[in-house]
Amino acid sequence: MDFGFSEDQELLRDSARKFLDAECPTTFVRKMMEDDSAHATELWKKAAELGWMGILIPEENGGIGGSFLDLVVVMEEMGRSLMPGPFLATVLLGSAAVLAGGSDEQKDAILPKVAAGEWVMTLAQAEKSGRYDAGGIGMPATARGGDFVLSGEKLFVPDAHVADQMVVAARTGSPGAPEDGITLFLVDAKSPGVEITQLKTVDMTRRQCHVAFQDVALAGSQVIGEVGQGWPILKRVLNQATAGLCTEMVGTGQQALDMAVEYAKERVQFGKPIGSFQAVKHKCVDMMVQVENARSLTYYAAWTVDENVDEASQAVPMAKAYCSDMCKTVTSEAIQVHGGIGFTWEHDMHLFYRRGLASEAAFGSAPTHREVVAQTLDL
Amino acid sequence: MDFDYSPQEEMFRQELRSWLEANPADNYDADTFEIIDQEDRFQIKFDWQKKLHGAGWVGIHWPQEYGGRGATIMEQTIYQQEMARARAPGLANPLGISLVGPTLMHWGTEEQKERFVPKILSADELWCQGYSEPGSGSDLASLQTRAVDDGDDFVVNGQKVWTSFAHKADYCILVARTDPDAPKHKGLSYLLVDMHAPGVTVRPLVQISGDAEFNEVFFEDVRVPKAHLVGERNNGWQVAITTLMFERANFGMVYNLEPMLDKLKACVKDLEVNGQPAADDPEVRQQLAAFHVETQALKFNGYRQLTQQLRGNPPGPEGSISKLAGSELYIRMAHFAMELLGPYSQCALGETQGIDNGFWARRALGSRLYTIAGGTSEIMRNIVGERVLRLPKG
Numbered sequence: 001m002d003f004g005f006s007e008d009q010e011l012l013r014d015s016a017r018k019f020l021d022a023e024c025p026t027t028f029v030r031k032m033m034e035d036d037s038a039h040a041t042e043l044w045k046k047a048a049e050l051g052w053m054g055i056l057i058p059e060e061n062g063g064i065g066g067s068f069l070d071l072v073v074v075m076e077e078m079g080r081s082l083m084p085g086p087f088l089a090t091v092l093l094g095s096a097a098v099l100a101g102g103s104d105e106q107k108d109a110i111l112p113k114v115a116a117g118e119w120v121m122t123l124a125q126a127e128k129s130g131r132y133d134a135g136g137i138g139m140p141a142t143a144r145g146g147d148f149v150l151s152g153e154k155l156f157v158p159d160a161h162v163a164d165q166m167v168v169a170a171r172t173g174s175p176g177a178p179e180d181g182i183t184l185f186l187v188d189a190k191s192p193g194v195e196i197t198q199l200k201t202v203d204m205t206r207r208q209c210h211v212a213f214q215d216v217a218l219a220g221s222q223v224i225g226e227v228g229q230g231w232p233i234l235k236r237v238l239n240q241a242t243a244g245l246c247t248e249m250v251g252t253g254q255q256a257l258d259m260a261v262e263y264a265k266e267r268v269q270f271g272k273p274i275g276s277f278q279a280v281k282h283k284c285v286d287m288m289v290q291v292e293n294a295r296s297l298t299y300y301a302a303w304t305v306d307e308n309v310d311e312a313s314q315a316v317p318m319a320k321a322y323c324s325d326m327c328k329t330v331t332s333e334a335i336q337v338h339g340g341i342g343f344t345w346e347h348d349m350h351l352f353y354r355r356g357l358a359s360e361a362a363f364g365s366a367p368t369h370r371e372v373v374a375q376t377l378d379l
Numbered sequence: 380m381d382f383d384y385s386p387q388e389e390m391f392r393q394e395l396r397s398w399l400e401a402n403p404a405d406n407y408d409a410d411t412f413e414i415i416d417q418e419d420r421f422q423i424k425f426d427w428q429k430k431l432h433g434a435g436w437v438g439i440h441w442p443q444e445y446g447g448r449g450a451t452i453m454e455q456t457i458y459q460q461e462m463a464r465a466r467a468p469g470l471a472n473p474l475g476i477s478l479v480g481p482t483l484m485h486w487g488t489e490e491q492k493e494r495f496v497p498k499i500l501s502a503d504e505l506w507c508q509g510y511s512e513p514g515s516g517s518d519l520a521s522l523q524t525r526a527v528d529d530g531d532d533f534v535v536n537g538q539k540v541w542t543s544f545a546h547k548a549d550y551c552i553l554v555a556r557t558d559p560d561a562p563k564h565k566g567l568s569y570l571l572v573d574m575h576a577p578g579v580t581v582r583p584l585v586q587i588s589g590d591a592e593f594n595e596v597f598f599e600d601v602r603v604p605k606a607h608l609v610g611e612r613n614n615g616w617q618v619a620i621t622t623l624m625f626e627r628a629n630f631g632m633v634y635n636l637e638p639m640l641d642k643l644k645a646c647v648k649d650l651e652v653n654g655q656p657a658a659d660d661p662e663v664r665q666q667l668a669a670f671h672v673e674t675q676a677l678k679f680n681g682y683r684q685l686t687q688q689l690r691g692n693p694p695g696p697e698g699s700i701s702k703l704a705g706s707e708l709y710i711r712m713a714h715f716a717m718e719l720l721g722p723y724s725q726c727a728l729g730e731t732q733g734i735d736n737g738f739w740a741r742r743a744l745g746s747r748l749y750t751i752a753g754g755t756s757e758i759m760r761n762i763v764g765e766r767v768l769r770l771p772k773g
Contacts, residue, residue, distance in 0.1 A: 002381045003682040275770035282760040296679035370668035379658040
């Protein structure tokens with residue numbers, strides 16, 4: 001029994017924290033919010049030099065062949081720093097799908113470029129329904145001989161505007177069960193017929209897009225895995241990405257809590273630091289309880305993903321259900337502890353709250369995941 | 380990370396599990412235990428402790444020299460898991476085992492250890508805890524019970540309250556004031572008081588559940604030999620805090636939460652909401668999933684805490700929240716059951732129209748215990764806020 005990170009992983013955490021403290025202070029995050037793309041190529045290059053994009057990629061594909069738990073440690077720090085840009089989209093969605101289901105040729109062509117920081121990737125899954133389950137995938141890819149033609153729209157596609165390649169989930173067969181007949185395609189973002197429009201969303205550190213596909217011609221060689229067999233690959237990718245996102249949320253929640261506690265120690269009203277008043281003190285403790293619960297659920301979920309065990313199908317939804325509530329509540333309560341200054345644009349706390357809101361929405365919000373948990377409870 | 384148990388740990392689990400299967404508690408039915416008469420409950424727990432003790436299964440975390448097994452942290456964890464799995468009853472001397480023994484091992488003299496410790500595990504002497512007073516609850520250090528030096532003895536006068544199991548106890552760990560002129564934390568002493576001594580009067584208090592397991596205890600010129608002072612005179616606060624730490628660490632709410640959730644799930648199977656099976660109702664499903672998630676979170680917090688212990692590290696923040704979060708979750712679960720049962724939730728013990736013989740009503744009433752006993756939730760939040768988050772004192 002050992003429910004903690006290794007010494008090497010703790011060292012990795014320290015170095016990630018130092019790097020992000022230096023390279024990604026909130027002044028930088030704000031600059032990226034005003035940027036056209038929120039993608040900082042300098043930061044991206046430096047992170048690639050540290051090997052972060054290649055943590056999950058095997059050495060033979062140019063990565064460092066680390067474990068998911070190594071990645072989790074780094075992502076928690078990214079969440080703490082609100083690191084802007086397409087890291088999650090690239091590492092845990094686009095390239096993760098290739099890693100999980102791609103052919104050797106696809107892996108050889110793509111993964112080294114991702115590991116080197118040359119390519120940005122993403123995954124186009126959600127549509128107008130806003131669902132992240134198999135039933136939410138309706139966009140057709142029509143077979144023409146061995147090739148396909150893609151037509152339709154995808155929504156909330158993270159960082160598509162800066163992506164070189166995207167993995168697109170489409171329907172190639174009329175479904176019996178919603179999980180049947182889904183195919184994953186590797187699509188060059190510059191393909192004729194692909195039109196990408198940034199959405200205006202609440203978290204400006206990480207952009208999302210509307211992507212229209214108009215008669216986009218795809219070769220059979222662009223299929224990831226087998227035709228009609230995309231869902232099991234996608235499911236695994238989503239589990240992993242959701243666990244990764246939860247880790248970020250733990251980092252974001254912890255940082256908001258730390259800032260609130262620091263402020264409560266310094267801010268004096270009625271002649272005393274406000275943290276000495278039980279109304280504030282107890283609120284901070286309740287925030288801490290939520291962060292710690294979220295942390296435990298998330299680390300466990302990460303372990304099930306890392307080990308690729310069946311429990312992941314319950315552990316990941318448990319973590320996402322709880323983290324969604326936690327991150328939104330804790331960042332919002334941290335604003336409350338700050339009072340008026342917390343409600344200003346100038347103060348950083350709203351950046352954390354915005355990230356919390358965006359993370360809650362990604363991959364299904366809390367009620368969706370609680371229903372998945374309920375299905376595992378033998379009710 | 381690694382969630383496996385070692386072969387030795389699995390052997391320990393198997394040994395205990397086999398023993399529990401072969402030696403169930405006498406006259407005991409886990410399903411009805413909570414709603415039987417409290418005297419019968421006591422007898423079952425008493426007999427069970429005797430039976431366990433005969434096989435060396437009481438106080439396994441105690442050192443071997445004191446009759447324990449010197450069990451490892453993992454073995455203690457497995458012990459709790461297996462007791463929960465077997466739905467075994469509690470013991471008759473929980474305060475002795477969890478609080479008094481460990482406190483005496485830490486602070487007691489050799490004579491005190493020899494005299495008192497062995498009879499704790501065997502249930503030959505049962506213990507209660509004389510802390511709270513009518514005027515001193517959360518502000519424990521303000522307590523007024525006096526112990527006055529008189530030759531070889533202290534003479535104790537005062538009143539204690541909320542004293543669980545005092546009506547069954549042979550001895551009491553009593554915190555009393557020995558120096559009324561010193562600051563409130565500096566003038567206290569920790570005494571071992573014979574509950575059968577002249578001048579001790581125990582009056583049971585009926586709790587909101589209808590049980591009368593806690594009491595008020597009056598001390599009138601009770602003579603306590605000086606040999607029964609634990610730690611130094613006027614240093615009783617340190618000893619008392621040691622006991623409180625054992626008490627809070629021992630709350631182990633997780634082992635109550637999982638069976639509670641199982642009962643709730645079973646109850647949902649038989650009920651309807653708005654004419655539909657409750658198990659199909661989206662709100663019910665959301666709520667049960669949320670309870671499951673929180674219960675698991677507390678369990679995993681426990682694993683993280685355990686890992687820190689096994690690695691020899693000081694406990695992290697995860698260790699501070701089990702009682703606070705667990706006790707509040709427990710009440711929310713009980714309240715949700717009441718909501719689900721509709722009008723039947725009101726049916727009390729023995730009401731034949733009821734569908735659970737009053738179990739949930741009793742649970743709802745009884746669940747409030749855990750947010751009060753051993754430090755209220757408000758006190759726990761102060762402690763966590765000040766010791767873990769380092770927020771300033773009020």
